[in-house]
Amino acid sequence: MLQPRHFQNGRGAPRPIARRVLVAAVAGAALLVSCSPASPATPAAHSVAPTFPPLASFSAAPEPTGTPTPAGTLPIGPVPEEFVPASVTFVSLDEGWVLGSAPCEATTCLVLLRTLNAGRTWASVNGPSTFFGEGNSVEMSSVSQIRFADPEDGWAYAPGLWATHDGGAHWRQEYLPSQAAPGFINDIEASRGIVHAALLDSNFDARIETSPTGSDAWHETPISVIAGAGPVPSTTITLSGTEGWMVQVDRTVIGGARFGTRGWVAWQPPCLSGGGGLVLAASTATNIAAVCSDGQWTNFPMHVEVSFSRNSGTTFTPAALQPGLVEAGGAASPAPGAVVIATTGSGGTVVFVATYNAGATWNKVFGTITDDYTAFIGFTSASRGVAIVDDAGGTAATLLMTFNGGRSWAPVPFRQAS
Numbered sequence: 001m002l003q004p005r006h007f008q009n010g011r012g013a014p015r016p017i018a019r020r021v022l023v024a025a026v027a028g029a030a031l032l033v034s035c036s037p038a039s040p041a042t043p044a045a046h047s048v049a050p051t052f053p054p055l056a057s058f059s060a061a062p063e064p065t066g067t068p069t070p071a072g073t074l075p076i077g078p079v080p081e082e083f084v085p086a087s088v089t090f091v092s093l094d095e096g097w098v099l100g101s102a103p104c105e106a107t108t109c110l111v112l113l114r115t116l117n118a119g120r121t122w123a124s125v126n127g128p129s130t131f132f133g134e135g136n137s138v139e140m141s142s143v144s145q146i147r148f149a150d151p152e153d154g155w156a157y158a159p160g161l162w163a164t165h166d167g168g169a170h171w172r173q174e175y176l177p178s179q180a181a182p183g184f185i186n187d188i189e190a191s192r193g194i195v196h197a198a199l200l201d202s203n204f205d206a207r208i209e210t211s212p213t214g215s216d217a218w219h220e221t222p223i224s225v226i227a228g229a230g231p232v233p234s235t236t237i238t239l240s241g242t243e244g245w246m247v248q249v250d251r252t253v254i255g256g257a258r259f260g261t262r263g264w265v266a267w268q269p270p271c272l273s274g275g276g277g278l279v280l281a282a283s284t285a286t287n288i289a290a291v292c293s294d295g296q297w298t299n300f301p302m303h304v305e306v307s308f309s310r311n312s313g314t315t316f317t318p319a320a321l322q323p324g325l326v327e328a329g330g331a332a333s334p335a336p337g338a339v340v341i342a343t344t345g346s347g348g349t350v351v352f353v354a355t356y357n358a359g360a361t362w363n364k365v366f367g368t369i370t371d372d373y374t375a376f377i378g379f380t381s382a383s384r385g386v387a388i389v390d391d392a393g394g395t396a397a398t399l400l401m402t403f404n405g406g407r408s409w410a411p412v413p414f415r416q417a418s
Contacts, residue, residue, distance in 0.1 A: 079122050079414045080104075080111055085388050085397045086132070087145040089154075090380045094118050097125075097168075098399065098414075099146035099156060101132040108132060112146065112156075112168065113414065118384075119401055121417035128162035128171035140183035141173060149190035149213040159183035161197070163216055176218050178207040191239040196259070198235035198246060203227070206235040206248040208257060208264050221264040225255040230297075241285030243312050245269070251297050253278045258313060270307060270316050275300060281333035283382070286312050289339035291331040304328045308337060308358055319359025332406075334379040340365065340406040342374045350374050350389065354406055366400070366409040379406070 080102035090096035098113045112127035133142025141160040148154035156162045160183050161174040175182060180202035187198040190213050197209045197218070206225040211218040227233050228250030238245045244259030247269050253276075258267035270290045271278040275298030281289045288309040295302040304325040307316035323341060329350075331341045337358040345351035345367055352366035368389060377387035383405050390397040400409040 076126060077123055079113060079124055079416050080109075083111055083113070083414055084390075085113075085399050085414075086390075088376055088378075088386050088388060088399065089147050090384075090386065091148050091150050093380060093384055095151060096380075096386075097146050097148060097154070098122070099127070099132075099143070100397070110143070114168075115417075119386075119399070119412045120415065122414045123417040126168050126171070128156045128164075128173070130156075130160060130162060130173070133159060140181065145188070147188045147190060147195075149193075149195060153190070153195070153213040155188045155190075155195065155197075157185045157188045157197075159185055161185045161188075165214060165216075172216070174216060174218070176209045177220050178209055186235040187237045189237040189239045189244070191244070192242060196237050196239065196244065198237050200227070200233060200235070204233060206233065206246070206255075208237070208246055210264075223257040223264045223266070225257065228252065228254040236280075238280045238282050238288075240282035240288075243282070243285040245280055245282070245288070245313055247278055247280060249277050252276060253292075260312070267313065269313075271305070274305065276302070276327075279328065279330045280313075281331045281339055283333040283335050283338065283379075286310055287333070287336035288313050288316075289331060289333045290316055291328050291339065291341055293327045296327065302326050304341070304343070306339065306341070306355075306359055310336070319355065320357075321359050321362065323353055323355070323359070323362045325353065329374065330377065332378045332385065334385060334405040335382045338405065340377065340385075342377060347371070352377070352387075352406065352409065356405070356407075365407055 083100055083102045085098045085100040087099045094117055096115050100111050101108045102111045110127050110132035112125050113122045114125045115122050131139045131142040133139055133144050143156040143158060143160050143162060145158040146156050152165055152167050154164050162171045163174050164171045176197060176199060178199060178201045184200040185197060189196050193213050195211050195213045199207055201207045204227045208221045208223045209218045225248040230251030233250040235248050246257040248254040253269055253271045256267045256269035257264050269278060271292035274292045274294035276293040276296035279291045290307045292305040294305050304323055306319040306322060309316045325343045329342045331339050333339045338356045340352050340354040342350055342352055348371050349368045350372050351364055353362055354365045355362050372389050374387060374389055379385040383403060385402040385406050387400040388397055389400060399412045401412045402409045
């Protein structure tokens with residue numbers, strides 16, 4: 001059974017199985033540039049080498065100041081050998097960051113890479129002074145995920161939280177009002193000058209806090225979703241334009257909230273009675289795809305139910321034809337009526353299955369040849385998207401990119417910027 005990545009009590013939840021999938025929008029709607037929906041095309045079932053934009057000039061971030069990472073230090077500039085990506089975020093079609101790890105002295109160092117030319121070249125830049133935190137036991141101030149709202153304002157998180165407001169030259173550890181201790185951060189997304197954080201409070205209930213992206217003025221919202229009976233609560237935020245949605249899943253869907261002109265208010269997400277998980281994927285402020293993995297924790301047969309909303313999640317309409325999947329680890333939407341779903345294929349491999357016509361037809365658009373899982377998949381625009389495919393042991397990973405709305409995917413090497 002595919003399990004999403006989450007944190008229990010601020011620590012990495014135990015892996016009940018080797019394979020797991022999490023699909024999330026990359027830095028939320030802060031990355032959704034103005035564009036028209038992708039034009040229809042025949043989905044490809046194989047990877048095609050992407051055509052990169054013209055090479056742009058590259059300048060590395062300023063030399064770091066302050067305390068070096070406790071796990072050791074790596075030179076700023078070169079891409080370290082044996083770098084393993086874990087999280088990716090883009091603020092435009094060209095500029096993005098990848099957070100991950102690399103061997104350092106006798107341990108593992110946190111590494112942050114940046115590209116200014118859509119992944120054609122990369123350079124190591126200054127990251128937060130903490131550990132890379134992923135696994136069953138991690139330091140509460142460590143991080144494993146990265147989000148930027150713009151070239152200056154970014155956050156490294158899960159389970160801890162660090163912020164930068166000068167493009168990574170300096171990082172500061174953050175403590176939110178709802179936190180009983182460092183850690184507990186589940187998700188960070190930013191849009192329209194506001195950053196939203198999903199976290200677990202001292203009762204392990206889901207909370208949301210917000211701040212202007214350019215400062216650290218966090219404040220609590222009235223939203224609180226009681227934790228469920230499962231051992232692995234996970235709170236995710238999806239943003240697009242002026243709208244947003246929060247979903248709390250603890251094996252099954254527990255509750256949610258919706259963001260709009262009135263701020264965050266209580267909201268009833270779909271799949272509450274499905275006995276499984278839910279992933280939301282928004283392409284615009286009004287168009288959302290809901291991917292429910294029904295029957296995961298009930299006696300009913302497991303199956304995926306996909307539905308679409310055209311009114312910001314007020315109502316959902318089932319897909320014209322369901323994808324015929326047993327389960328889904330996550331999903332991302334490049335355009336209205338389109339959704340790419342990660343699921344397991346034959347032999348336990350991970351495949352991407354997509355529709356571009358609200359479920360009238362479904363096609364396989366990517367498939368691994370080894371026993372892998374997907375750490376991230378998301379779209380920067382209707383055509384541009386990224387994903388990270390990792391092996392089950394977490395010791396190797398591949399960054400993928402699509403330039404045609406997810407119809408084909410190809411590996412992106414971490415070439416050194418000159």
